[in-house]
Amino acid sequence: MNELDELRDWEAGAPPLDDGTRHRARVRLFAAMNEQDAPPRPPWHRRPVLRIALAGAVAAAVTGTVLVAVDSGGQGDPRANPPASSAPSMRDVSARAVLNGAAAYAREHERTVAPRDDQFIYTKEIIKETEKGTGEVKRHVDENWRSVDGSQRSWIMEIGKGWWSEPLKENEGMWPPRDWGTLKKLPRDPEKLILSLLHKTGPDDRNDSLDEITDQEWSDIHFSLAGLLKLVPVMPEGLRPAAYEALGMIPGVKAVPDQKDAKGRTGVAITYDDPTLPEGSSGYGGFFIFDPETYRFLGFRDMRASGEGKAMKQYVQLSYLESWAITDRAKQRP
Template identity: 70%
Template sequence: MSDRGIDELRALREYDAEAPPLDNATRNRARARLFAAMSTTSATDRSAARTGRRPVLRIALTGGVAAAVAAGVLIAMPDHDKGDGARAARPGTSSPVMRNVSARTVLNDAAAYERKHEKAVSPRDDQFVYTKEIIQETNQETGAEKSYVDEDWRSVDGSQRSWVMEIGHGWWAPPLQKDETMWPPQDWGTLRKLPTDPEKLILSLLQKTGPDDRNDSLDDITEEEWSDIHFSLAGLLKLVPVMPEGLRPAAYEALGMVPGVRAVPNQKDAKGRTGVAITYDDPMIPSGKGGYGGFFIFEPRTHRFLGFRDERTSGDGANLKRYVQLSYLDGWAVVDKVKQRP
């Protein structure tokens, strides 16, 4: 069993020992997520699953892939070094508590910054999206630090095998099979189909509806559905470093609409800069156990995105080790061949 699967089992076991029992609906939902995580992380040769930090769900599902065109060059991520803990309330135009919440302000500002500075790109189907990520990992017990450089080459249309890395270890991810899809999607055609309006993006993530269903509104979303929506949005923002124009800003704004999202001040990023972080209190997970997504760290003035803060574990029992990971995207490009650097 993978480290993530062990962690999930430990969390459930400790919850039963320390708190009242889960109700049947919550227990079934926790089991479903556990099995999804276990099946994903135990098959790293078949997906881009990232241990601890980056789970990818690879699911058999009917769906088409649209074509995309054009090319790009290496984009170096800028290093401009120029809250309180309020939470986002349930969205809705009739609710006055929606106004001026810190988490939502940070994410709306991040969306505005992204719209102003994002580089439009439309790669060809036969190309690859290259990304270079820097990761700094600290052992929480010993304080020992280690750095990694992860380089990925993702097939644009998903028809070719991709090369993916996690904390210095790489593997080949095969193309999706017929009627198989992945969340978050990695192929450009599927990404381009996602709505760039934040409310429509949220509604499109619900299994029961689509972005054009006029009978649905954000006010009708249940607490459990908001938890699933956050899981999907956090995965999209963490696992897809390069997106079609307008999608990342929409995802930031959508994340700000999720009840339970909150701002945490004075968080350090991988370069030692102090920023404001956005995290999520998942009501479907026992208190103190944390949830998926970690911390999204933003520059405190412009709210430009700086990087991620996550935690992972390895081993078990007396050999259990806990790590804090700080990471950021160092650069990206569109290239013609896998393993080709710009």
């Protein structure tokens, strides 16, 4: 069980941890793992089981509010041309080929709508969770309204349970960012994007080339890229493709064939073998599942654990984003 699962499942009779507390705990855990003094990173603003994909977009104006809904499961999706003349075999496709294909698909089909800082990003996520011991299956519908710049209370749900997350405090940040100004500053070149994520300060902060990046830094870069792709449904043009390509450049990222998504479709999954973690443990990111021919993103596969010792239960989670929107208020329906 990784440290994120431990944070999520720790309740101690109290309400769920707010995002700020999770951020600070994450930073302390990374520092302990590194066993060295390092400058603190901006807090991580996330819900561990939230996974987000971007397909097409439909825009409508409703009483002055811009609402953008995305249906990731619709029929008749246009298909991007694969990078090769024919689709690669699911048995021999490389992670880089899949992610470059995903980048090509995103470039052809991405739709850009810029939210204002005072707005909210609404997401509706469907989660199918199977307990490994009993085979019991539960379905959860999680709806979230996240403040774009973190200045307002956000409504957060996790496997069916919801709570209000308080605004960011002074000098407190979040990763991944959702405000348009910060997202636009992220490089669209995959190598420069990787270098910019080392310390969130710029591409030339410490490393001049990818060859100088350590295993721990690669682990942190993967964490940042996976979070960006999972938690930000709408990005400036070119950023999502660059993030896919950057993910494919990380040592230890691999393709796993014949993976089922939440709708029963067979795809090829991308996952990461993190060399900084103990053998047998898994880090953040799980499995990104893609259509093996078009490389369209289908959904996520993750593991979750709760309890300790003999009482511990493990769950396989399959999920996908059903829709997202930009709203003016928390709990405003698209």
